[in-house]
Amino acid sequence: MQLSEFPLTALMEITSRPPLVFMRGEGSWIWDHEGRKYLDYVQGWAVNCLGHSPRAVVDALARQAATLVNPSPAFWNAPSAKLAKLLVDHSAFDRVFFANTGAEANEGAIKLARKWGAKHRGGAYEIATFEHAFHGRTLATMSASDRAGWDKLFEPKVPGFPKARLNDLESVRRAVNERTVAVMLEPIQGESGVLPATDAFLVELRAFTRDRGLLLILDEVQTGVGRTGKLFAYEHAGIEPDIMTLGKGIGGGVPLAALLAREAACCFDHGDQGGTYNGNPLMTAVGCAVMEAVLAPGFLGGVTERGQYLAEALRRLSARRGLGEVRGRGLLLALDLGSEIGGRVVDAARQGGLLLNSPRPHTLRFMPALTVSAAEIDAMLASLDDAIAAVRG
Secondary structure: OOHHHOOHHHOOOOOOOOOOOEEEEEEOEEEEOOOOEEEEOOHHHHOOOOOEOOHHHHHHHHHHHOOOOOOOOOOOOHHHHHHHHHHHHOOOOOEEEEEOOHHHHHHHHHHHHHHHHHHHOOOOOEEEEEOOOOOOOOHHHHHHOOOOOHHHOOOOOOOOOOEEOOOOHHHHHHHOOOOEEEEEEOOEEOOOOOEEOOHHHHHHHHHHHHHHOOEEEEEOOOOOOOOOOOOOOHHHHOOOOOEEEEOHHHHEOEOOEEEEEOHHHOOOOOOOOOOOOOOOHHHHHHHHHHHHHHOOOOHHHHHHHHHHHHHHHHHHHHHHHOOOOEEEEOOEEEEEOOOOOHHHHHHHHHHOOEEOEEEEOOEEEEOOOOOOOHHHHHHHHHHHHHHHHHHHO
16 A cells, blocks of 8 residues: 555644554564564564564454443453452552553553542642652653653643652652652653662662652563563562552553553542553453463463573663663663663664664653564564664765
């Protein structure tokens, strides 16, 4: 098919897109409108944790669509109850609220913390967040974030989000006052170039928030559901947060997110939180299929093994090409290119049949399907090497 056959001008302009339309995907591969095949290391921004159109997701959608799609959130439905129980049984949390996007889950976490502050901390409402954080694109989550260029957008912002520095507990102390109710952070800041919070910092932060009577909120929209080699990234540090958010991988490609909380933090009254599509059986049936796949024996060990393989290979490439550090954990990794050539490398890689992401001009981010094979890692590295060589001449 020709590009002109698609009514693309009817879509609102929100970002720059290359001149191709994707038509079909399978595992780590995706095909465009001309039938060209690409190795996909973006996977919908880490949402396709089992790859494109995995059988488990396809079958769950078909079965549930033929049974019940949405009875309304005013009623119970079986898949949402099953998925909530799976999450509670395999985490530190007691209750789950389902949402459609990570931003919506984070918005819910902010509301829950503020409601908790109103009830238990004399109206405290501030939530300390971090420099370079990214929590979504609602007004409140943009305010909680720290992304270049957002400081003048959609004013006035939602107040109450002082910023600390990642891995600097003293800066957290300075951000906390009598108005503070919680501290919120990503275990790995993905949109800022895969900047990890250290395990030691998370341990210190958990102790600090407990000592001050504050809630600890972890945004695991990008790191959750096996991405780092454990079911949830907080497990690496051996801590237990009060609130956690999930998105992306929990739906295996469909719009599904979750807000999880310990019983002591659950304080919504009827009517405080909701949503027409939230917890609908079609999406939560997929979430059950995803969780069952990720919890299968050996799955998370395979993520760790392939993540180490990819990281070591990227380090060898970096040493050979004179590039920078490799950061991250599991199958959420970044390569510092040493100069601001990220966009050009992404373009060159795409022309060579490889899809990559450059969240910062000097950084490439790798977030393949958790089912990626060693052969597909080798193929990616060969294409990446060619792209870097082409850009650097």
